Amino acid sequence: MTKKANITRDRSGTERVIVAAAKRVLAEQGFSAFGVNSIARAAGCDKQLIYRYFGGLDGLIEVLGREMSDQFGDMLGPIDPATCVTYSDFIEHMLLQLLRALRQSELLLRIAAWEIADASPITRKLAQVRGAALAAWVKDQRGPIAPPTDRDVGAINAALIAAVQHLALSAHAIGEFGGVRLADEADWSRVETAVSTLVRATYSHPDASVQRG
Amino acid sequence: MTKKANITRDRSGTERVIVAAAKRVLAEQGFSAFGVNSIARAAGCDKQLIYRYFGGLDGLIEVLGREMSDQFGDMLGPIDPATCVTYSDFIEHMLLQLLRALRQSELLLRIAAWEIADASPITRKLAQVRGAALAAWVKDQRGPIAPPTDRDVGAINAALIAAVQHLALSAHAIGEFGGVRLADEADWSRVETAVSTLVRATYSHPDASVQRG
């Protein structure tokens, strides 16, 4: 009675249970607890199955990465094409949606933290998968809007995304960053305004091109 | 011969050795390896001394945090007051110096990663100490330059600092971010230009105030 009701035996079913348990463990306890013992305990089965069905932790992580990659677009959601006609609008909406998606997905936050804290082949792959998924979503949502060519939009957008991601991470871990509290909605409203300000100043002003020394 | 030459016994000396070893372990192996066994091994002494002299890991971390706080200003270095007359100039220089300091201090990067990846009382304290040190340095360097009052400079600067910090972290861990390679000097030149562009667009343009939806 203390264990699960092991009514039937089916491999693909327990595979799903294991993957779900892996997600739960990662989301709730972080990557330091992400191991065969802990996952098997959460899944209510023996850890041996992780080796048999996924070839160990690496295989399980790969499956997890693929699933996350598929869900990524859904988490971010669509961008209303009516409210963003300029590239500035588009980047602004993209950043704000990314921020909200990160804030409400503990799993995404844990993965992002993992990528930064532990430099291993596994996290490298995770980072690549997530980056590719984000890039695909951006390209998919951008539509006919063309980015400006007089600036390094790749580097600028990378910096903006980095800002959003880091603030979300810091909020989750310690609830503040740089003396700015990151707890309730009022705090996040400040952050969203700041992001909007940065984007609009950089992309909306026609004469805001790169200046020399 | 395999061990250290244990010539003399002095407590404050071994305390310094232990602190240095703790820094080395954290910088070279990350916070997951930051424990009594590993540090004592690196220091070439018994782990019992960590308990006796520092009251355990927590006390050692506190000492380490104090030392880092003192060194923080030196790592960042002074800002040339001649080259920055406006607030925009000041923030730009501040961010670029912070970026360079982070890039060359593996210890700072590891601490920053720790703060994000593991939410514990220890890391909370570390984050507070580091944030206070940065704020003190900023205030010390700012001089008579007053920030603008028509925008939320706290939130904007937090976002910019977060961007810089996250890019440095991601570069150290996986060598890229958001599809942008972060390896050689050319890559970092792109990032620095992007940061400059963001700062100047936001703070230099007189009419770049917050716009309403």
Added chain:
DNA sequence: AACTTTTGTCACCGAGCGGTGAAAAATATT
């Protein structure tokens, strides 16, 4: 010299980890 205190080392504990070989239990095949 006999002693106390400080400094440092050693041996051990229980717990959790990743990983593996073998048995058991359910299902499929004949």
Added chain:
DNA sequence: AATATTTTTCACCGCTCGGTGACAAAAGTT
């Protein structure tokens, strides 16, 4: 019904971890 295959569990290994009590050796004190 008997056999083979798949699915699942169990028991165990070696290792590292954080933590502690007991002991050895140097240095200070009387």
